[in-house]
Amino acid sequence: MKYKLFEHKKAKRFLKKHAKDEKLLLRINKKYLEILKNPYESEFIELTSNKYPKCQRARVGNYRIILC
Numbered sequence: 001m002k003y004k005l006f007e008h009k010k011a012k013r014f015l016k017k018h019a020k021d022e023k024l025l026l027r028i029n030k031k032y033l034e035i036l037k038n039p040y041e042s043e044f045i046e047l048t049s050n051k052y053p054k055c056q057r058a059r060v061g062n063y064r065i066i067l068c
Helices: 009-017 022-037
Strands: 056-060 063-067
Touching: 022 056, 022 063
Parallel strands: none
Antiparallel strands: 056 063
């Protein structure tokens, strides 16, 4: 099964702002790929929200990736 990733404008700006920090971008892109492969893996936490009940969350240091 394939999933699609939509990036918020703030996330795009953040990645553009930190384009020189290759380590950070590598970690974030690695998590992007992991959560796109299998968002229901035990490492990712399901959000408990009435608005988005089936969203998954992944942590990358102080940052969060949310897949809905």
